[in-house]
Amino acid sequence: MVFDYLFNAFIYSIVNRSLRLKGIVKMKITALICLLFLPNIVFGNDFTAGRDKNSVQAIQSLEAYAKYKMAQYDEAREIWLLLAEKNNSSALINLANLYEQGQGVERDLQQSIVYLRRAAELGDVRGQFQLAMAYEKGLGVDRDLWQAAFWLEKAALQGDETAQFNLGVMLATNYGEGLMTSSKKQRTEAVKWLTKADENDVEDAAEFLTLLSNMMRF
Template structure:
C-alpha cells in the first residue's frame, strides 16, 4: 500500500537504551508523511517502542509532528518511564519547529499542570504562538488570562481535569460534550480511546468518534481518519477513502494532510 519511493539509505538497525530493534527497510525509504503513518500505526497497536524509534528517525518536513508525538510518550509514560522534563524538551523543540499542537500543550502545562510551578509568562508565550497559528482553544485561554470574568469552555475544563489527574470526570465531560455535537470533544475523546490513557484502549470506539467528527468537518479528525484508513489499523484499509479524508483535511489547511497528499503523488 504505502510504497511511495524516496532516496533510500542503508540503515537497518537502531540500538537505543540497550535495546536492539530493527525497523523495516521500507520505513527508511518512505516519504516523511508515510513514515508518520507507519509510526502512527505502531502507536495504535500499542507498539510504543517501535513507534518511538520511528519518530526519532523522522526528519525533514515531518520532524515537528514526530517530536510532538515523542513528547506525548514521555508525558504519559507510554512505553517509557514518565519523564516530564524530557516531554517538555520534545514539546519545546516541536513547537519551535512549527508544531501548533506542541505550543498549545506547553501553554497548558505552564498554566495548569500540578507537576510544574505555574509560569503565566511562559504560558502566554506558547499560547500566543499557538493562537497566531490558528488554534482557537489557545486563543480562548489567552482571553481568559486577561479577562478573569470569562467562563472556561467545556474543553478547557476537560484539559484542566486531565492535568489534575481527574480522568473519570474528564472522560465523562468529554462524552457529554461529544453527544452534544462538539467536534473538538469527539476528537479528544477519540485520541484517549486510541492511546488507552485514562480509559481502556478501544480502536473501534476511536474510529467511530473520528469518523463522526470528520463528517461534521473537523480537520484533525479527517486527517486521523485518513491515517486509519491508509494504515488499516482501527479500520479496514481503504486507500481511496483515506485520500478522500486527507483531501478534506488539506482543504481546510491541515499541514500534515497537505504534505501527505503531495508525497503520495
C-alpha cells in the same frame, strides 16, 4: 464580555485551588494557567483545550483539559462526553485520543474511530487528517488507501499542509504502487497538492516535486 468574565472566574478558581496544593500538582496547575493565556494553542499528544466560540463550552473544554493534564482521565472524559453530545469536535477528537491511547479506558481503536469519524464529518480538519491516517495504517478500520485519500483531500482543501503533502505522494505513487505506475491525471493532481505543500514550507515537498516533474517530461 460574558466570556471574559466566565474565563477569569474559571482561572480564579484554579488559582485558589493551586494555593492549597503542594509539590508537583501545584506546579502543573500553575504552568497550565500560564499556557491558557496564550492564544490558539494546540497542546501535545494531539489533545486540545478546544477552539470553541461558545463561551460555556470553551470554559468546559479548558476545565476538561486541566483535569486531563492532572491525569484525572475519568473526570475529563465525562466533560468531553457532555460536549460531544453537543457536536463539539474538539471533545470528539480528545475522546478518540483517550481510546486510542488507553488513558482512563481500555484501549479500543474501533471506538476511537467512531469519535474521529464524527469529528471529521463535522468538518474538523484535525479529525479528517487523523481519520485518513487511520485508514492509511489500518488502525481501528480495514486498511483502505482510497478512503485515506478521500479524507486527506478533505483536510488538504482546508489548508492542512501535511495532508497536502501526503495526498500528493499518495497520488504520485498510485496509492503506494510506485512512481512508474501512476497515471498522467494522478501525477497532475499530485503536482497540484505538492506545490501547495511546498508553498506551506513542508519539508521534502520541493524535492519530491522536482523528481515528479522530471518524470513527467518523458
